[in-house]
Amino acid sequence: MSTEWDERTEAPIVEAASFAEAPLPEAGERQLTRLTHPDDPRLTVETLLLRRDHPDLVVVLHGALVRKDTTLPRFEWLRTLRDRPENLLFVSDPSLAVDQAIPLAWYIGPQEHDVTARLADEVAALAGRLGTARTVFTGSSGGGYASLALAARTPASLAVSFSPQTRVSRYEHMPVKIFRTRLFPEHADMDSVEAAHRDRVDLTHRWAAGPDQPDAFVRLVHNSGDPGHLEDHVQPFLRAAGVDPDAADGPRFSLVFDDFAQGHSPPRPAQMRDQLDAALAWHDSVR
Template sequence: MVWTSVADLRVDGRQRHIVKPEDEHRLTLDVLLEPRDSDTLIVALHGALNRDVYTPPRFEWMGTLAGRKESVLFLSDPTITLSERLRLAWYVGNASDNIPERYAQLIRTAAVQCGATRVLFFGFSGGGFAALSLAAVMPGSIGIAFSPQTSIGSYYEQFSDMFAEDVFPECRDYADVEATYGSRVSLLARYANAAPDTTFLYAQNTGDTHHMRRHYEPFRELTEGRAGAHFRLREDSDGHTVPPKEYLLEILDECASGDLQPASPREASLSL
């Protein structure tokens, strides 16, 4: 179904919903919703897209989440449609369109119509960034992030430079983007002012040294000790790889149960 505004959206079984505003300067939201008889809505977010293989929209985690009892909402990042070479855009939007805020409106609408009172955001890498960003935008939700970036500027320069050039061409460079849109491109800025009980579970592969040092450590230092902050450390590989399906579902089950546990002694010993 195609809608001109989020307020018009109506849920009627498993369906793709496209929100195409009449304002040509705003991006088109594209989602796939699978409503189920549950009080929980899982929002699935994608990471980098190989543009030689995939064409937007991208609905990631369909295999992993198949058979779940919760309702599931798959979000495609419209930001990557701004350029054919963009592989990763972190659900940021552009100068004319704050995508985290607009998607939050859509999620609230979908949750109400699905009968869901709890929202879980779920993503890896760039999708993990979006999960944590949206959790801060939507109080009462839970962000579940696996080895996410926490600052676009701390990621590999080729990605941040391309992002700045193609998404914010009015800015001089990435530094100008961050100075102008701080909380949208840096979770350190977003969480510096987030509600102290913003809830998230951040699961990091300790073998991914880039994300451990440049993303996990600064974010944990900022948020350690907050009521809603939960961290999990384990070694899955020597690089930036998706965790095993069993672990993904184990973490998801823990968050869906509403009974988040503190870090294990081993994880605590690995913390800052």
């Protein structure tokens, strides 16, 4: 065990190439684990594990950051969720370390390094070592996108996605432009990025109905005060998945609404906790 200590998270620091070989904390303890990258130290994945004696693993992803006000790693929702009974894994997007200008990268990574794929493998390794019965991915906005992307790579998992983006190119112009120019610099526009990496940047394609649709569950919790994201992201995602957005309460996809605030706003802490509980209960009823 490392003797280094992280004051911000009040946790010991461990470095390892993978969760397959990293030491893990005892139940009731926490640990900041840096999953190193062999070729590029900027792509080290920083995680915070709060270990419990529980069969569920909840993986928590963050959304966009105001970079001048934020110190990486970012473990969003830590104060909100830290008292929950499940194993909790908070993950900071390593894509942001590539360039200080990037406010949001959806855990996609640069064109030569698929962060989503790597992270899905790491979560699977950790889940196996914890004896996990259910893996849950959750986050809001850009973190909601990442929860859907990771669930697509994790059979039988559950994504609890709060007001997510579902196609990068449909998001706001400036963050998308920064994402493309810093992480996919060989591409002149998002059409070119989509043509080469569509599974990574377009979840309406990744979750499209058909034989290759992921074998996982989706609970979309949308802010009723955010009609723009409903029209641009949530409804197209459900239609592509073969689900009627006006009656999305089926065996694998569910859409519910809650009033977070006007505009594209995250849930309040109590809403985050209550909606996560409701999603787990829904999942229990349909799986």
